[in-house]
Amino acid sequence: MTATAPATPAELRRLIAAGRWTGPTAGLLDGYQQANLVIVPKDLAYDFLLYCTRNPRACPVLAVTEPGDPVIRLGGTVADLRTELPRYRVWRHGEQVAEPTDITEYWREDAVGFLLGCSHTFEGPLRAAGVPVRYAEESAAPPVYVTRLPTRPAGRLAGPLVVSMRAIPARLVPRAVEITSRYPAGHGAPVHIGDPAVLGITDLARPDFGPPPVVEPGDVPVFWACGVTPQLALPAVRAAYTITHYPGHMFVFDHTVDAGPDEELPLAARGGP
Template sequence: MRDTFSDLQRSDLATLRAAIRGGAYRGHTAGLGAGYLQANVVILPEPWALDFMRFCQRNPKPCPLVGVSETGDPVMRTLGRDIDIRSDLPAYNIYRDGRLAGTANDIADLWTGDMVAFALGCSFTFEHALIRAGIPLWHVENDTTVPMFRSSIPCAPAGPFRSMMVVSLRALDADRVDQAVAISRRYPLAHGGPVHAGDPSDIGIADIARPDWGDPAPLLPGQVPVFWACGVTPQAAIAAAAPPLCITHRPGHMLITDIPEDAEVPVLAQD
């Protein structure tokens, strides 16, 4: 019997990772792996890796770098005891020459000896803390993917990698916004506090009902749109750089690590 989302919300990490690796679960990871850091993933051929690392270092808000593999080694040894980057995400995007060419649930057939994998912190991590504080999140409650948008906030370029910042949206009751800001600031490896709250047009977003990635979410009376830097930003930079091959997570479908969500710096996993 296939694992359901509600079953996996109550599962330990080993069970959750086995369900993803074995193909029993292919959905989004919002609400899963409570207590542990989730990560966006970018995989590039080694000739492109150094410039991409510089892009992350220059833009830590949307690209908080939490792990880098050895060249050609698919095991993310600093993020957990048993993480294979080729199979441990529910879904992957495949880019060729900067264009989305397809999706996959396993990339073992695409992995080569010159690839480098990067893991970047994800806002799903601080969402657990918001939920514990009693702040409702519509996309979690309704089993959808958080809406994400291209903004007009520029990122610092590095080599061929350049883009505007991608942001994720959560509509919050006005009287809970300050609390959500304070909570999320405690998670610097998961984008930290928001980059904007209020009028979406101030950051170049014309219509929050039409996200560039993810699913639309309602803005109810008395709510404020709050935007956090988003780890989909590298996917926009990949379009500009146009490497011959790049593999990323499918938006909303993250790597769940063994790093505690409240870590201030990545902690090396022990064998």
């Protein structure tokens, strides 16, 4: 069920918790910080944090919960990770078992939640600067591709880099790079511009996740690191459980990307390579 588009992140999260919003968050609430979710057992949390710090473009860490505590607290945002994202994915021993809209029954006492920056964050600033963000009519989300580029492994975690793509008019590509580089908490500047084959993408029209791209004459494909990256690394560990957001169905903070939270963001949100 999807209600009328909310006016604030807090209103969106209330609708989600009440089961009245189950759709994607892409294109909603321009200017507010959106985030990917990863929940792992405590015995995997250090490896995952290390994986994030070694791959900050794909996994910019915004916040981490205490083990067993489902509540995220960052600046003015206080929210329950079990109920305030529109949809989730649940794995057991590396096999996906559910895509629920509430993970209360899957939460464990040793669970550690991570919120990672998301590229939906910079789409509002792009639009405000006159850079078009084109999506297929059936989905307000970008196409996503698995590349042949490896991420830096950490402990038990390893896997390929995943990227999202937005087709940008050639004359506006420098502007898009300038704008997105200001938002390391939203994956920052592109990781590649131009020929998809350099990334091992053989058919741009057939993404691994999400809808096909919308490319108009004169556009150039521009690729950003994507928060789906850990969803390919985690199943191979075959942990007792892992939980993530459903692609495109993100957590939305109360602070804007330009104002930031009331307290300093940690790790990659302060910058990075």
